[in-house]
Amino acid sequence: MKLKLIKYHESYRDQVFSELVPQKYFIKYTTKSLFYKILKSLKIYSNYFLLLSNDNNDIMGCILLRKKLSPIKMKIEWFIYGVAISTKYRGQGYGNILINETINWCREKKVKEIFLLVEKDNNPALNLYKKNEFKTLPLDGLKALRIKRKKSNIVMLKQF
Numbered sequence: 001m002k003l004k005l006i007k008y009h010e011s012y013r014d015q016v017f018s019e020l021v022p023q024k025y026f027i028k029y030t031t032k033s034l035f036y037k038i039l040k041s042l043k044i045y046s047n048y049f050l051l052l053s054n055d056n057n058d059i060m061g062c063i064l065l066r067k068k069l070s071p072i073k074m075k076i077e078w079f080i081y082g083v084a085i086s087t088k089y090r091g092q093g094y095g096n097i098l099i100n101e102t103i104n105w106c107r108e109k110k111v112k113e114i115f116l117l118v119e120k121d122n123n124p125a126l127n128l129y130k131k132n133e134f135k136t137l138p139l140d141g142l143k144a145l146r147i148k149r150k151k152s153n154i155v156m157l158k159q160f
Protein backbone atom coordinates (compact mmCIF):
# COMPACT_ATOMS: atom_id res chain seq x y z
CA MET A 1 0.00 0.00 0.00
CA LYS A 2 1.35 3.39 -0.99
CA LEU A 3 1.10 6.05 1.69
CA LYS A 4 1.51 9.74 1.21
CA LEU A 5 1.34 13.00 3.09
CA ILE A 6 -1.27 15.40 1.80
CA LYS A 7 -2.27 18.88 2.87
CA TYR A 8 -5.50 19.27 4.79
CA HIS A 9 -8.45 20.24 2.64
CA GLU A 10 -12.09 20.96 3.55
CA SER A 11 -13.20 17.80 1.75
CA TYR A 12 -11.43 15.71 4.43
CA ARG A 13 -13.22 17.57 7.18
CA ASP A 14 -15.69 14.85 8.23
CA GLN A 15 -13.11 12.08 8.27
CA VAL A 16 -10.56 14.11 10.21
CA PHE A 17 -13.22 15.35 12.60
CA SER A 18 -14.86 12.09 13.43
CA GLU A 19 -11.82 9.82 13.47
CA LEU A 20 -8.74 11.82 14.35
CA VAL A 21 -8.86 15.06 16.23
CA PRO A 22 -11.45 16.86 18.35
CA GLN A 23 -13.44 19.67 16.80
CA LYS A 24 -11.86 22.27 19.09
CA TYR A 25 -8.41 21.33 17.90
CA PHE A 26 -9.48 21.23 14.29
CA ILE A 27 -11.02 24.70 14.31
CA LYS A 28 -8.11 26.28 16.13
CA TYR A 29 -5.55 25.15 13.60
CA THR A 30 -7.32 24.89 10.29
CA THR A 31 -9.67 27.83 10.01
CA LYS A 32 -8.07 30.82 8.46
CA SER A 33 -9.22 33.60 10.76
CA LEU A 34 -8.18 37.16 10.02
CA PHE A 35 -5.88 37.05 13.06
CA TYR A 36 -4.13 33.98 11.73
CA LYS A 37 -3.87 35.48 8.23
CA ILE A 38 -2.19 38.56 9.68
CA LEU A 39 0.28 36.47 11.67
CA LYS A 40 1.02 34.45 8.57
CA SER A 41 1.55 37.51 6.36
CA LEU A 42 3.90 38.92 9.01
CA LYS A 43 5.72 35.56 8.86
CA ILE A 44 5.22 35.03 12.59
CA TYR A 45 3.31 31.76 12.29
CA SER A 46 2.65 29.21 9.59
CA ASN A 47 0.65 26.09 10.31
CA TYR A 48 0.97 22.97 8.20
CA PHE A 49 -1.76 20.45 8.81
CA LEU A 50 -0.74 17.25 7.00
CA LEU A 51 -2.67 14.03 6.61
CA LEU A 52 -1.42 10.51 6.03
CA SER A 53 -3.46 8.96 3.26
CA ASN A 54 -3.48 5.55 1.56
CA ASP A 55 -4.35 4.46 -2.01
CA ASN A 56 -8.07 4.47 -1.18
CA ASN A 57 -7.85 8.07 0.04
CA ASP A 58 -8.50 6.92 3.59
CA ILE A 59 -7.13 9.39 6.08
CA MET A 60 -5.10 7.30 8.51
CA GLY A 61 -3.42 9.97 10.56
CA CYS A 62 -2.53 13.60 10.86
CA ILE A 63 0.22 15.83 12.08
CA LEU A 64 0.30 19.50 12.75
CA LEU A 65 3.51 21.42 12.27
CA ARG A 66 4.03 24.99 13.18
CA LYS A 67 6.76 27.30 11.98
CA LYS A 68 7.11 30.30 14.21
CA LEU A 69 9.36 33.23 14.72
CA SER A 70 10.80 33.50 18.19
CA PRO A 71 10.91 37.27 18.76
CA ILE A 72 13.44 36.90 21.57
CA LYS A 73 15.87 34.69 19.69
CA MET A 74 14.96 36.21 16.29
CA LYS A 75 15.00 32.73 14.94
CA ILE A 76 12.51 30.52 13.09
CA GLU A 77 11.56 27.44 15.09
CA TRP A 78 9.58 24.38 14.02
CA PHE A 79 7.26 22.49 16.35
CA ILE A 80 5.23 19.35 16.03
CA TYR A 81 1.95 20.26 17.68
CA GLY A 82 -0.07 17.13 17.29
CA VAL A 83 0.21 13.61 15.97
CA ALA A 84 -2.67 11.20 15.74
CA ILE A 85 -3.35 7.89 14.07
CA SER A 86 -6.95 6.79 13.67
CA THR A 87 -7.77 4.17 16.36
CA LYS A 88 -8.44 1.44 13.78
CA TYR A 89 -4.93 1.90 12.33
CA ARG A 90 -2.94 2.14 15.56
CA GLY A 91 -0.21 -0.34 16.45
CA GLN A 92 0.50 -1.21 12.80
CA GLY A 93 3.48 1.02 12.12
CA TYR A 94 1.59 3.96 10.63
CA GLY A 95 2.61 6.42 13.37
CA ASN A 96 6.19 5.62 12.50
CA ILE A 97 5.53 6.16 8.79
CA LEU A 98 3.81 9.47 9.56
CA ILE A 99 6.84 10.69 11.54
CA ASN A 100 9.27 9.49 8.87
CA GLU A 101 7.33 11.13 6.05
CA THR A 102 7.13 14.33 8.09
CA ILE A 103 10.88 14.30 8.69
CA ASN A 104 11.44 13.90 4.93
CA TRP A 105 9.00 16.75 4.27
CA CYS A 106 10.95 18.92 6.75
CA ARG A 107 14.28 17.99 5.17
CA GLU A 108 12.96 19.21 1.81
CA LYS A 109 12.16 22.50 3.49
CA LYS A 110 15.74 22.58 4.87
CA VAL A 111 14.52 22.41 8.45
CA LYS A 112 17.42 21.65 10.79
CA GLU A 113 15.60 20.92 14.05
CA ILE A 114 12.10 20.21 15.31
CA PHE A 115 10.78 20.59 18.85
CA LEU A 116 7.74 18.91 20.32
CA LEU A 117 5.91 18.77 23.60
CA VAL A 118 4.45 15.54 24.88
CA GLU A 119 2.63 14.49 28.05
CA LYS A 120 5.04 12.70 30.41
CA ASP A 121 2.75 9.70 30.74
CA ASN A 122 1.88 9.25 27.05
CA ASN A 123 4.00 6.14 26.56
CA PRO A 124 2.94 5.29 22.98
CA ALA A 125 3.86 8.81 21.83
CA LEU A 126 7.07 8.97 23.91
CA ASN A 127 8.23 5.64 22.50
CA LEU A 128 7.36 6.70 18.98
CA TYR A 129 9.42 9.89 19.29
CA LYS A 130 12.36 8.15 20.97
CA LYS A 131 12.35 5.54 18.23
CA ASN A 132 12.69 8.39 15.75
CA GLU A 133 15.62 9.91 17.63
CA PHE A 134 13.90 12.76 19.36
CA LYS A 135 15.91 13.52 22.52
CA THR A 136 14.38 14.73 25.76
CA LEU A 137 15.64 18.17 26.71
CA PRO A 138 16.83 18.55 30.31
CA LEU A 139 14.51 20.68 32.42
CA ASP A 140 17.25 23.13 33.43
CA GLY A 141 18.00 23.85 29.76
CA LEU A 142 14.42 24.79 28.91
CA LYS A 143 14.56 28.23 30.48
CA ALA A 144 17.29 29.25 28.08
CA LEU A 145 15.23 27.97 25.14
CA ARG A 146 12.19 29.92 26.39
CA ILE A 147 9.75 27.22 25.42
CA LYS A 148 6.48 27.44 27.35
CA ARG A 149 5.21 24.13 28.62
CA LYS A 150 2.75 22.68 31.08
CA LYS A 151 4.35 20.88 34.04
CA SER A 152 2.97 17.61 32.75
CA ASN A 153 4.82 18.03 29.44
CA ILE A 154 8.34 17.20 28.43
CA VAL A 155 10.09 18.85 25.51
CA MET A 156 11.90 16.81 22.88
CA LEU A 157 14.15 17.87 20.05
CA LYS A 158 15.31 16.20 16.86
CA GLN A 159 18.23 17.71 14.98
CA PHE A 160 19.23 16.69 11.50
Ligand SMILES: CC(C)(COP(=O)(O)OP(=O)(O)OC[C@H]1O[C@@H](n2cnc3c(N)ncnc32)[C@H](O)[C@@H]1OP(=O)(O)O)[C@@H](O)C(=O)NCCC(=O)NCCS
Pocket residue numbers: 082083084085086089090091092093094095096097117118119122123124125127128129131
Ligand atom coordinates in the same frame (compact mmCIF):
# COMPACT_ATOMS: atom_id res chain seq x y z
C1 LIG B 1 1.08 7.87 19.44
C2 LIG B 1 0.43 7.28 18.17
C3 LIG B 1 0.41 8.36 17.10
C4 LIG B 1 1.27 6.08 17.71
O1 LIG B 1 0.77 5.65 16.46
P1 LIG B 1 0.82 4.10 16.01
O2 LIG B 1 0.49 4.04 14.57
O3 LIG B 1 -0.02 3.30 16.92
O4 LIG B 1 2.37 3.76 16.25
P2 LIG B 1 3.21 2.63 15.47
O5 LIG B 1 2.37 1.40 15.32
O6 LIG B 1 3.79 3.23 14.25
O7 LIG B 1 4.34 2.34 16.51
C5 LIG B 1 5.59 3.04 16.46
C6 LIG B 1 6.22 2.99 17.83
O8 LIG B 1 5.42 3.72 18.77
C7 LIG B 1 5.49 3.06 20.04
N1 LIG B 1 4.16 2.59 20.42
C8 LIG B 1 3.05 2.56 19.61
N2 LIG B 1 1.99 2.10 20.33
C9 LIG B 1 2.42 1.87 21.58
C10 LIG B 1 1.79 1.42 22.78
N3 LIG B 1 0.48 1.11 22.83
N4 LIG B 1 2.53 1.31 23.91
C11 LIG B 1 3.85 1.63 23.90
N5 LIG B 1 4.53 2.06 22.79
C12 LIG B 1 3.81 2.17 21.64
C13 LIG B 1 6.45 1.91 19.88
O9 LIG B 1 7.75 2.38 20.17
C14 LIG B 1 6.33 1.60 18.41
O10 LIG B 1 7.47 0.98 17.89
P3 LIG B 1 7.61 -0.64 17.93
O11 LIG B 1 6.41 -1.15 17.21
O12 LIG B 1 8.89 -0.90 17.23
O13 LIG B 1 7.61 -1.01 19.38
C15 LIG B 1 -1.01 6.77 18.47
O14 LIG B 1 -0.98 5.93 19.60
C16 LIG B 1 -2.05 7.87 18.69
O15 LIG B 1 -2.65 8.39 17.75
N6 LIG B 1 -2.27 8.23 19.97
C17 LIG B 1 -3.29 9.25 20.31
C18 LIG B 1 -2.86 10.64 20.01
C19 LIG B 1 -1.61 11.03 20.77
O16 LIG B 1 -1.47 10.79 21.97
N7 LIG B 1 -0.71 11.71 20.07
C20 LIG B 1 0.53 12.21 20.62
C21 LIG B 1 0.40 13.64 20.97
S1 LIG B 1 1.98 14.33 21.42
